[in-house]
Amino acid sequence: MTSALDRFLHTDRLPHIWCAGCGAGMVTGAFLRAAAKLDLHKDTTAIIGGIGCSSRAAGYLDFGTVHAIHGRALAFATGIKMARPDFTVIVFTGDGDGAAIGGNHLIHACRRNIDITCILFNNSIYGMTGGQASPMSQEDDVSVTAPYGQAERSFDLCRLTEAAGATYVARGTAYAGRELERLIRDGVRHKGFSFIEAVSQCPTEYGKRNPPKGAIAMLEDQRDRSVSAKEAAGMTPEELEGKLITGLIYKDESAPEFQESYQRMVERVQQDFDGTS
Amino acid sequence: MELWYTHLLREKLDQDSLLVQGNRASALGALDAGVRFFAGYPITPSSEIMETMARELPKVGGVFLQMEDEIASICACIGGSLTGEISMTATSGPGFSLMQEAIGYAIMAEAPLVIVNVMRVGPSTGRPTAPSQGDVMQARWGTHGDHPAIVLAASNVVDMYRLTMAAVRFAQRFRTPVTLLADEVVGHMRESFSAEKAGRYRLSSGDFDFTENYSRPDLVREVHPPHQLGAFRHPHVTGLVHDETGFPTNDPQKSAEFLRELHDKVAHHRDELCLYDVKNEGRGRVCIVAYGSCARSARAAMDLAQHEGIPVEVLHLYTLFPLPVEILQRVARRVEFMLIPELNLGQYAREVRKMAEQWTTVISMGKIDGTLITPRELVDRVSDLVGKYENV
The missing domain is CATH 3.40.50.920 (Rossmann fold)
Structure with a gap:
């Protein structure tokens, strides 16, 4: 079976490595539909993944793709964007790759407001290494490294990235694929650092130790817990407990983008430099 | 080719030689060799290299980045390198340790890169302003796995200039990271530096010509076809063991061959790489x-x-x-x-x-x-x- 999106895939690399019921393919699908709408150019689009289940998506996509080292995809991407400002640069990362080992790079990429779109697949677990707790595991979640329940608190990544300076912040779910596609499309169009948290499900490593069981139940849970940002504005903190605030959460189109600011500085310096020599 | 330092000399002073610091000479060598991408993080006793790059790179339209740590610095350099930029970073022992994983990536992905390590007494914070040569084996074996290494060592200010240029050439020609080691005293000493002195490099191992197609040399034949973003249509680059297509392989024969070839491209060219007097x-x-x-x-x-x-x-x-x-x-x-x-x-x-x-x-x-x-x-x-x- 072929689809219109096959042109963006290395079909010879398929089938993919993801388990049955995994949300990574659904998020990647949302990206592919967004890529088609945006008509992304294969030669000038760079997709950088780190290490982990979600980051593997880069290897299936027929763009310029980099499978970087664990946690550092955004640092690679920063170098690529600065060297080739004409590129559309997109980072695929996970909750371990992006929020744990790569957390420092995430906040600094936000601070710079560099024109990169970061899609963070959040499945609340380290899937590839066999089900260890992540910074996005919720309190009391059971995992192989929290066999008696997670004692730590988790991040709210959208609040974190907004506070750190990202100028486009959104959250979608694997369940609401159309919405996620729109959020990714708008994030790529946005000039500046775009952060999209894609809440995903891992029935294999998360689902087998935590309710609800099975991919379908996990997807329904994403649906049931979702509250749009608009609705959330009128709700109390108690009412929002355990909910996922979805949709566009924050957008600022007036903040200076880093590569452009750098370019303006270079032009100013070169004018002065040429003037004196 | 017009050498940057001669330009500087003409601009600043009407004299043939100038008192130049070792770290600054390394930065000038980098600029003359075509380095147009630098990402770094401040650390004693190497910071003057970064400071010089911060001042000079914008003048030539290059990219200078002060990253959030040394890991990000070298990863940004790899990103730059993957687009075809000649990239460099500079650090000292603690930062060099942080860079090791990414150095292995650059070896595996065959991303050319220059790393200058101005060594201080270690281990740990050690003595940041005291000279040492304690990172020699880290430069050889710091990253994990079997891998080749090209490591140069500078003994004076002119060396800092010339060997940075040599490092650029080797990195480009062999498509691999090259480390230039300097002990703190070499980075911080100031010596007379002139176009005359820096331009000639006659060693027992052979003369060194800086002028001919210096920073974009032909590749050695053992190098795999470069996977450059934006040039080679849409390549895939990975730190996984891969074959010539750039995609990962678990085939025992192919993966052993690939790793062997990474070694061979350096081992087969010892004559060219080994500089001595x-x-x-x-x-x-x-x-x-x-x-x-x-x-x-x-x-x-x-x-x-x-x-x-x-x-x-x-x-x-x-x-x-x-x-x-x-x-x-x-x-x-x-x-x-x-x-x-x-x-x-x-x-x-x-x-x-x-x-x-x-x-x-x-x-x-x-x-x-x-x-x-x-x-x-x-x-x-x-x-x-x-x-x-x-x-x-």
């Missing part, structure tokens, strides 16, 4: 084998010893890895002692011993108190060796 060739029973600041002391010790009636040979190594096996063995066959002064506890002496001990006695002279080895100390050690021999 021999002084007083064949004229002593002792040869001092030295690099970095110790090589300067060795050259001075050679004159001092001559004055005192003891002929001494000096082998000054500018390339530490790949190991210059041929010259080490040639010298080992003709001398009774190889004396190896180092600002560490004999890291390189152990390497030389493996190559040379069947022909000669290899003696390590290590110092870790953060001071230099003086010519006097070397001559005393040489007389001691020669005297002992005579008494036998």
Whole structure:
């Protein structure tokens, strides 16, 4: 079976490595539909993944793709964007790759407001290494490294990235694929650092130790817990407990983008430099 | 090609030579060699390289990035390198340790890159402003797995300039990261620096020509086809073991072949990569084998010893890895002692011993108190060796 999106895939690399019921393919699908709408150019689009289940998506996509080292995809991407400002640069990362080992790079990429779109697949677990707790595991979640329940608190990544300076912040779910596609499309169009948290499900490593069981139940849970940002504005903190605030959460189109600011500085310096020599 | 430093000299001062600091000379060498992408993180005693790049790169439209740490710095450089930019970073021991994983990635992905490590006393925070050569084996084996390494060592300000250029050339030609080591004193010393001096580089291992197609040399034949973003349509780049398509493979034969080829591209070109200078060739029973600041002391010790009636040979190594096996063995066959002064506890002496001990006695002279080895100390050690021999 072929689809219109096959042109963006290395079909010879398929089938993919993801388990049955995994949300990574659904998020990647949302990206592919967004890529088609945006008509992304294969030669000038760079997709950088780190290490982990979600980051593997880069290897299936027929763009310029980099499978970087664990946690550092955004640092690679920063170098690529600065060297080739004409590129559309997109980072695929996970909750371990992006929020744990790569957390420092995430906040600094936000601070710079560099024109990169970061899609963070959040499945609340380290899937590839066999089900260890992540910074996005919720309190009391059971995992192989929290066999008696997670004692730590988790991040709210959208609040974190907004506070750190990202100028486009959104959250979608694997369940609401159309919405996620729109959020990714708008994030790529946005000039500046775009952060999209894609809440995903891992029935294999998360689902087998935590309710609800099975991919379908996990997807329904994403649906049931979702509250749009608009609705959330009128709700109390108690009412929002355990909910996922979805949709566009924050957008600022007036903040200076880093590569452009750098370019303006270079032009100013070169004018002065040429003037004196 | 117009060299950057000559431009600077013309601009700033109407004189032939200028007092230049070692770290600054490294930055000027980088600019002259075509480095247009630098990402770094401040660390003593290397920061002046970064500061010079911050000042100069915008003038030529290059990219300068101060990243959030050394890991991000080298990863940004790899990103730049993957688009075809000539990229460089500079650091010292603690930062060099943080970069190790990414150095392995650059080796695996065949991303050219220059890393200057101005060494300070370690381990850990150690003594940030005291000279050391403690990172020699880290430069060789710091990243995990079997891998090749190209490691150069600078002994003075002019070396900092010339060897940074050499590092750029080797990185581009072999498509692999190249490390330039300097001990703190080499990075921070100021010496007379002139176009005349820096342009000529005549060594026993051969002359070095900086002018011809310098920073975009032909690739050695063992290099895999470069996967450059934006040039090679849409490549895939990975740190996984891959084949020539760039995609990962678990095929035992293909993966062994790929790793073997990474080694071979360096090992097959030792003649080109191993830079060294021999002084007083064949004229002593002792040869001092030295690099970095110790090589300067060795050259001075050679004159001092001559004055005192003891002929001494000096082998000054500018390339530490790949190991210059041929010259080490040639010298080992003709001398009774190889004396190896180092600002560490004999890291390189152990390497030389493996190559040379069947022909000669290899003696390590290590110092870790953060001071230099003086010519006097070397001559005393040489007389001691020669005297002992005579008494036998």
